Amino acid sequence: MDSQLIAKYAFHYLKTVFNRVDVQKGTVTSLFRKIYGVQPKEEVKDRGKHYHHAIDAAVLTLIPKASEREAILQKYFLDIENSQFKDYPIAPFEGFGHHMFDDIKQKILINNVPNKDQAFSHSRKLVRKRGRVVWLRDKNRNLIFDVEGKKVPKVATGDSVRGQLHLDTFYGKIKVVQRSENGGPKRDDDGSFLYSQVNGKDEMWVVGRKPITDLKIDKDVIVDPFIKTHIQNQIASGISLSELRDFNGKIIRRIRVRVKAGRGFLDADNITELKEQTYKSKYDYKNIYYTNSGDNYAFGYYKGIHQRKIVSINLFEASKVGKLNGSFKPEDLFEKRIKLGSGKNQEEVDLYHVFFVGQKVLIFYSDIKELVGLENSMLSSRLYFVKKLADANAQRILLQHHLEGRDDQKLSIDFPKDVFGTKGKDGFSSISPDFIAPRLLLTPSNYNFAIEGKDFIFGLDGEIQFKL
Structure with missing residues (x-):
């Protein structure tokens, strides 16, 4: 929304409470930051931290009424033309000091209020x-x-759903057959295929057809090892990707590969089932159109004594579960209790919390109770909010520091790839009291934080009340 329109409405509203209300242009505020010495005259305003809004608000309270303001600005412009800077910075009142703005930088807590959830609004x-x-x-x-x-x-x-239900690409599922040294499939005495096992079940892959021109032969997992060898031999002989041919001499346009997700692969157990195939197979897992989830709607956090786990739910799944249960409350979209681990390490764990984008957390290093009694300057370094439910398969949540105002491009510049990789914009994976990371990309094992609404309340005035 245009800031001038906001100022117009705010002016008339505030006039009902205060006797004097002035509206200042951004250029005037910028000049008084330099006149009062809040910002060096050669520097450009730093928007890398969100506290710059609070500093501007403080400067606005120091700008005098119109006649005095114009006199100060006239003298300032005249002194600039004559290169006379001995009178600057000036103090707007007795006892004024820069420590006041340092207090703002150190103690302010930004209340990132999330937008109202309207995903399932009628x-x-x-x-x-x-x-x-x-x-x-x-x-x-x-x-x-x-x-x-x-x-x-x-x-x-x-009923309606606001958001992307699923991606546009369809996938399939296959069972992973065991293979001999020459790449051929293994069979039992009855001639049936032998499949790889994972936790006592047949291993399943999510596969899709990838355009041959997009193929990365060293990174993509091609389903058929014989066709992979055939392609490698053609590439080695100098044939381009667009001219590759199959065993029948026909141009290869698409190749079936295992579908990637983040740093791993799509989980066959968590893939979204979109609809049934028109022509049925005798194998149930082949009768469904599969697709990758659209927007991650929420993450259910299960926390036990020894086990922790994140279970994601996207908009498509949430819409079906909510309609089935007759409730779209976050806690009703997840199972109340699940089993984690195996053997002696197996335990039943309860749903601890449901994460949404915008929720705030406070980092602790040894015990959650260490947060109680900390001053705002200490809490500021620990306050983050959920920026993105990043990776459902790897169970990772992306947190951003509450003061952080840099975008992905600026973070990539400030944290060079040759030194930090992509941690600047994608998040650091560990928490350290010696370094305030702009973003954190954490898995459940590193969830050492208090959660807004569950462990503390963040008031609109910036005051934190703990419920520990």
Whole structure:
């Protein structure tokens, strides 16, 4: 929204409370930052930390009324032309010092209030026929009017989902067959294929057809080892990707590969089931269209004595579960208790919390109770918010420091790839009291933080009240 429009409405609202309210242009605020010595005159405003808004707000309170303001600005411009800077910076009142702005930088806690969750809000729209609004009528077909004498339009309501339900690419599932040294599939005495086992079950891969021109022969996992060798031999002989041929001499346009997700692969157990195939197979897992999830809606955090786990749910799954349960409350979208681990290490763990984007957390290093009694300057270095439910398969959540205002491009510059890799924009994987990371990419084993709403309350005035 345009800041001038905001100022227009804020002016009239604040006039109902205060006797004097002034609206200042951004250029005037910038000049007074330099006049008061808050910002060196040669420097450009640093927007890398969100506290710059609070500093501007403080400067605004120091700008005098119009006549005095114009006199100060006139003298400042004249002194600049004459290169006379001995009178600057000036103090707006007795006892003024830069330590006041240092206190803002050190003690302010940014309350990143998340937007209202409207993913499953009921939709409402006017009913139209041939582009014209349909008006309500009584049994006698007479128009119905409201108390103001206006016609009442017909409104349609219903369930809706706001957000991307799933990606546009469809995938399939295959069982991973065991292979001999020459790459051929292994069979048992009855001639049936032998499949690789994972936790006592047949190993399953999510596979998709990738354009041959996008193939990375050294990184992509090609399903058929014979076709992979055939392709490698052609590439070694100088044939380009667009000219590769199969065993029948036909141009290869797409190749079936295992689908990647982040640093690993799509989990066959968590893949989204979109719809059934038209033509059925005798194998159940082949009768479904699979796709990758769209927006991650929420992460369910299960925490036990020894085991921790994140279970994700996307909008598509949440819409189905919520409709089935008759409730779209976050806690009703997840199982209340699940089993984690195996053998002697198996335990039943309860749903501890449901994460959404925008929720705040406070980092602790040894015990959660160490947070109680800390001053804002200490809490500031520990306060983060959930920026993104980053990776469902790797169970990672991306946190961002509450003061951090740099975008991905600026973070990549400030944290060079040859030194930090992509940690600047993608998040550091460990917590350290000696370094305030701009972003953290954490797995459940590193969830050493207090959670807003569960462990503490963050008031609109920036005050934190602990519930420990």
